[in-house]
Amino acid sequence: MAVAANPMPMRAERRSFQRVKISLYGRYMLQDRSEHSCRVIDMSPGNVALKAERIGRKGERVVVYLHHIGRIEGRIARVFDEGFAMTINASERKRDKLASQLTWLANRHELDLPEDRRHERITPGNPMSTIRLPDGHEHPCRIVDLSASGAAIETAPKPAIGTPVFLGNLRGEVVRHFEHGFALEFAVLQEPAALLAEFE
Incomplete structure (x- = not known):
């Protein structure tokens, strides 16, 4: 009976985080220590969905480094055609910080603030x-x-x-x-x- 009672709080916890649609680039490392590029599809303080170069296995541990966010880690909760969704293992303090960062990023998009020019613009030889x-x-x-x-x-x-x-x-x-x-x-x-x- 104790085993059957566990999924409910987990589902409630997932629902308590509001997902934000944002586009952030980064890199992630799978359990075999291979590194790949990724882009955030949406994110909350408790989970994130990524478009990923290589899709890991459900339950696999992942470490991710995202622009503006920094390092997060967790486990793959589900996989889909172009990537995967993962839970985020973090302290309450870290989740509060993530919530603030996500609010700022979402507001920047809604207010159409200047695009982040973190990558140098180049003009191709043949346009x-x-x-x-x-x-x-x-x-x-x-x-x-x-x-x-x-x-x-x-x-x-x-x-x-x-x-x-x-x-x-x-x-x-x-x-x-x-x-x-x-x-x-x-x-x-x-x-x-x-x-x-x-x-x-």
Whole structure:
């Protein structure tokens, strides 16, 4: 009987944390000590869903380092096509700090505060490329600028925010529209040298 009573408080605890949709890049380490790039889909002080290069096993211990947040650790609670969701093991004080950080990040997005320029913007040698949409159609585009985390491109189609796209061979997601095109975030952080080689 004691065993059957345990799941209820866990479910109640999960419901008590409000998830925030934010986009943060980082890296994570699985139990085999392999490191991979990731991006937050949504997060609360108690759990986080990540788009991940490599999906671990349910119950596996994970250590994650996120921009603006720092180090978190926990275990994989569920897996899905492009990543996994994990619980966050943290003290009450750490959870309070996480809640404050998430509130600030969510408000910054809602208020459209200046974009975090943590990654240097570069202009490719050849700005002309193609954008491929989920229906398979390709459209010519001009790259305004690139960074390790994304790109701004000028092109005729304007897919809805959240649409997965390919810029050349790089997978990303539409995150913002502007007058003549849109900005996208890459699925994983790119090395500047590899970006320049891709669009030389």
